[in-house]
Amino acid sequence: MTSPSGLPRAFGLTGSASFAEFLATLHPDRLPAASTAQGATAPHGTTIVALRTADGVVMAGDRRATMGNVIAQHDIEKVFAADEFSVIGIAGTAGLAVELVRLFQVELEHYEKIEGVPLSLDGKANRLASMLRGQLGLAMQGLAVVPLLAGYDTARRTGRIFSYDVTGGRYEEHDFHAVGSGSAFARGSMKKLYRADASTSDAVRVALEALYDAADDDSATGGPDLARGIYPVVAVADSQGARILTEDEVGPDVERIVADRRTRQDGGTS
Amino acid sequence: MSVPFYVSPEQLMRDKADFARKGIARGRSVVVVQYEGGIAFVAENPSRALHKISELYDRIGFAAVGKYNEFESLRVAGVRLADLRGYSYDRTDVTGRSLANAYAQTLGTIFTETAKPYEVELIVAEVGPASSDDQIYRLMFDGSVSDEQGHVAMGGSAEAINAALAQGWRTDMPREEAIRLAVDVLSAHGDESPRALGASDLEVAVLERQRPRRCFVRLDSDVLSDILSG
Numbered sequence: 001m002t003s004p005s006g007l008p009r010a011f012g013l014t015g016s017a018s019f020a021e022f023l024a025t026l027h028p029d030r031l032p033a034a035s036t037a038q039g040a041t042a043p044h045g046t047t048i049v050a051l052r053t054a055d056g057v058v059m060a061g062d063r064r065a066t067m068g069n070v071i072a073q074h075d076i077e078k079v080f081a082a083d084e085f086s087v088i089g090i091a092g093t094a095g096l097a098v099e100l101v102r103l104f105q106v107e108l109e110h111y112e113k114i115e116g117v118p119l120s121l122d123g124k125a126n127r128l129a130s131m132l133r134g135q136l137g138l139a140m141q142g143l144a145v146v147p148l149l150a151g152y153d154t155a156r157r158t159g160r161i162f163s164y165d166v167t168g169g170r171y172e173e174h175d176f177h178a179v180g181s182g183s184a185f186a187r188g189s190m191k192k193l194y195r196a197d198a199s200t201s202d203a204v205r206v207a208l209e210a211l212y213d214a215a216d217d218d219s220a221t222g223g224p225d226l227a228r229g230i231y232p233v234v235a236v237a238d239s240q241g242a243r244i245l246t247e248d249e250v251g252p253d254v255e256r257i258v259a260d261r262r263t264r265q266d267g268g269t270s
Numbered sequence: 271m272s273v274p275f276y277v278s279p280e281q282l283m284r285d286k287a288d289f290a291r292k293g294i295a296r297g298r299s300v301v302v303v304q305y306e307g308g309i310a311f312v313a314e315n316p317s318r319a320l321h322k323i324s325e326l327y328d329r330i331g332f333a334a335v336g337k338y339n340e341f342e343s344l345r346v347a348g349v350r351l352a353d354l355r356g357y358s359y360d361r362t363d364v365t366g367r368s369l370a371n372a373y374a375q376t377l378g379t380i381f382t383e384t385a386k387p388y389e390v391e392l393i394v395a396e397v398g399p400a401s402s403d404d405q406i407y408r409l410m411f412d413g414s415v416s417d418e419q420g421h422v423a424m425g426g427s428a429e430a431i432n433a434a435l436a437q438g439w440r441t442d443m444p445r446e447e448a449i450r451l452a453v454d455v456l457s458a459h460g461d462e463s464p465r466a467l468g469a470s471d472l473e474v475a476v477l478e479r480q481r482p483r484r485c486f487v488r489l490d491s492d493v494l495s496d497i498l499s500g
Binding site: 109 | 319321324325326343344346347349350351353354356357358372375376377378379380484
C-alpha cells in the first residue's frame with residue numbers, strides 16, 4: 001500500500017472526512033458490491049425491531065438467515081453497535097448488509113478521528129442514507145439492504161430511530177419500528193405492548209415479545225432456540241453509550257417469555 | 271546563460287537539516303511515557319482545538335511537534351492508511367510498525383526531494399497486550415526512525431527533558447505518577463526557566479491497555495487537575 005517513495009498522493013490531499021469517499025477514489029473495488037445478481041440464492045436476513053424508551057433506545061434482531069426455502073445460518077448477527085452512541089440493524093441480503101455495516105462503522109470512526117468530534121446523530125443518519133443510495137443499482141437487481149438506525153442523541157438527550165427504504169429515503173420514527181420480512185407481525189405486537197415511558201428492561205422484554213410474534217408467523221424469522229442457546233441479539237443505546245447485551249442478560253428474559261406463552265398466547269403482558 | 275553556484279550534497283543536506291531543526295526547536299515539547307497500564311502522551315499545548323496528540327487506530331496513538339499544517343496532513347494520512355488497511359484486511363492487521371514505516375518513507379522523500387523539508391518530529395506509539403509488547407517509534411524530519419524504550423521527548427528542549435526523564439522514570443509506574451513525572455520535567459526543562467504548568471496548559475491522552483477496542487482516551491481538564499494535585 002506504500003510506494004517506495006512514501007504514501008501515495010491521495011493520502012495527503014485535503015479532502016472530506018469521509019472514509020467511503022476516500023475508498024471510492026483510491027480503491028473502488030473494495031466498496032461493498034456483488035458481481036452477479038443472484039437475489040434468491042444469496043442469504044437473507046429478516047426481522048429487526050427498535051423502540052424508544054425513557055432513557056434511550058433498544059434494538060433487537062433474530063438470528064436466522066435464509067436462502068430461498070433453506071435456512072442458511074442459525075446464529076447470524078444482524079444488530080451491531082455502529083459507534084459509541086448508535087446501533088444499526090440490517091434486513092436484506094446478508095453479505096452486502098454486513099459489508100455495508102462494516103463500512104458505516106469505519107465511516108463514523110474515521111470522521112471522528114479526522115475532525116476530532118463525533119458526527120451528530122442526524123449526520124450519521126444522513127450519511128447512511130447516501131451510502132444506501134450508492135447501493136440502488138444492486139437493490140434493483142434484487143440485492144436490497146434495508147437498515148434500521150437507532151441511537152442516543154447526546155445533544156437532545158433522547159433516543160431516536162431512523163428507518164430507510166432501498167432508495168436511500170430516510171424517515172424518523174417516533175416510537176417504534178421494525179424492518180424485514182416479519183416486520184408487519186412485529187409491528188402489530190409492539191403496537192399493543194409499547195409504552196413511551198418504558199424502562200430499558202421493560203422495552204427489552206417488548207422487543208423480544210415482538211420478535212417471538214414475528215417468528216411465529218414469518219418462516220424467514222427465527223424464534224429463540226433454547227436447545228442451542230441461540231437468543232436474539234439485543235442492543236441498548238442511552239446516555240451511558242451503546243452496548244450489545246450478553247447472552248446471560250438476554251437468556252432469562254427469553255426463557256420467561258417462552259414459559260409464559262405455554263399458558264397464554266399474549267405472554268401475560270396485557 | 272548564468273551558471274548556478276555549485277553546492278555540495280553534504281552542504282545541501284546540512285543546510286536543510288539545520289533549517290528543520292531550527293523550526294522544530296521553536297515549538298513546545300511533547301513527552302511520551304510508558305506506564306503500568308499503557309502509554310501516556312503529555313504535550314504542552316494551551317489550545318483545546320488544535321491537537322498535537324491524536325488517535326490513529328484502536329491501539330495506536332500519534333504525537334507531533336513542529337509546524338501544525340505539516341504534521342496535521344501527516345496525521346490525516348496516517349488515519350486514512352490505518353482505516354484503509356483495517357477495512358481491507360482486518361483490524362488486527364494495522365500495526366504501529368507499518369505506520370511508522372509509511373511515515374519514515376514519506377518524511378524521507380520530502381526531505382531529499384523537495385526544497386523545503388518538513389519541520390516536524392513524530393511519535394507513533396502502540397500499546398500491546400503486555401508492557402513488554404509496547405512499541406514507541408520516534409520519527410525525525412529526515413525520515414530516520416528510532417525505536418524508543420519506556421519514555422521519549424521531542425521538540426524544543428528535548429535533550430534536557432530526555433535526561434530528566436531518564437532520571438525519574440522506572441518500569442511499571444502507576445498512571446498518575448507517570449503523568450506527574452512528564453508534567454514535572456516539562457515544567458522544569460520545557461523553557462529557559464522553570465515555570466508551573468496547569469491543566470489548562472496541557473494536552474494529555476493515554477492508550478489504556480485494558481480497554482476492549484479503542485484504547486485511546488483524552489483526559490479532560492477535571493481529570494487532569496485531580497491527577498496533578500494528587
